[in-house]
Every structure is written in C-alpha cells, then in structure tokens.
Amino acid sequence: DAMVIQNPRYQVTQFGKPVTLSCSQTLNHNVMYWYQQKSSQAPKLLFHYYDKDFNNEADTPDNFQSRRPNTSFCFLDIRSPGLGDAAMYLCATSRESRGDEQFFGPGTRLTVL
C-alpha cells in the first residue's frame, strides 16, 4: 500500500551526537513536512519542502536541518541533540498545498541520553 514510512521507529542518541531521521513516501506527493511532538503536546511544524523549495518555520532552532534529495525521501538532521530535543518526530506528505490533507507516518521516537 502507498504510505509514509519512517525509519527507525525508535532512535537513541547521545547528547551532542548528530542524528539523522529518515522519511520516505510512495505517494509521489510534492510536499513533505517534519513535525516535532513532545510528550502530551500537539505536533509542532519544524519545516516543509514544496518540491525542492525548503520552508523553515521562524522558530525552528538552527540545530535542526533537513534534506530532500528526491521526491521520495526526506531527512531530518539534528546536529547537536540536547535533552530537550527528545520527542516524537513525525513526517507527513501532501499532494499539493491547497486544501489537501496531510498523510502522516508513524513517527520516530528520539531519546537523548
């Protein structure tokens, strides 16, 4: 089935050690999003790609970067994870921007030791 896939589902890293989370999609959607969701909070948009155009949210820390090498894949890089970056990271896609629903992956739960 077409879907949004996130690997790994659980990731453990050490304080300050760079980590990359990956997302892939078989929907051929133009837009891909990364959200951060901390415990008992709503998802918070970090950034999104419309095709190759990167759109950063104003309050997303510089510690968070993203890459989209092709339509299917998108990566979230955390350059120097802090304890406060422990969260569920959700990837989502949408076909276009206008009025289209977003399809979410299952998320990657990041633990920072």
Added chain:
Amino acid sequence: DAKTTQPPSMDCAEGRAANLPCNHSTISGNEYVYWYRQIHSQGPQYIIHGLKNNETNEMASLIITEDRKSSTLILPHATLRDTAVYYCIVRVPTGNQFYFGTGTSLTVIP
C-alpha cells in the same frame, strides 16, 4: 500559530454520538477547518475538512456554524477504537502549513 480552542478532554459512552466542539472565532473567509485525530503512539490521521458547508464522510460529520466561528465534529456511533486526541485546525488554502491546537482527548467508555 494555532487559531483554535478545544476542551482538553471529553468522555463518550460506546455506541453514542460523540460531539467535539471547536472554537475558531478569528477564522478568515478563505480558511478551512480540518479535523485530525491521533491514536496513542501513532501519527495523526485525517478525518474531515470543510469551508462553509456541513460535510459528511464515512468517518464523521462536520458542522460549521453560519458565522464560521465554531464547528463541531460528530462521530455518530463512537467505538472504543475512537479513543484518541482530536485536533481541530484552521488552515489557509494557499499555504502549506498546518498549525495544531492543543486538541481534545476523547475517551470512549464501554
């Protein structure tokens, strides 16, 4: 920034209708109302969306007031699997961004 206000939690008896309210008093004329839900430890799932008219699909109904300042999501026959956090989102159609509010945690009771 989130533009919606929802009650933090609600209970509903299994088999009864669950009515989840959402306040979006600052909504603009071209902004859609979306509803998503998130079952524990899963990604959010799309339920329904609308602009002005009431909408219905296989999952739920969306009732939007005439002044569009509030809406209600209706799950007609709640089951235990409907226990989740329900998010009401207001979205500009020309933008890509979704900004989630705090959501309502719905518990369906046997």
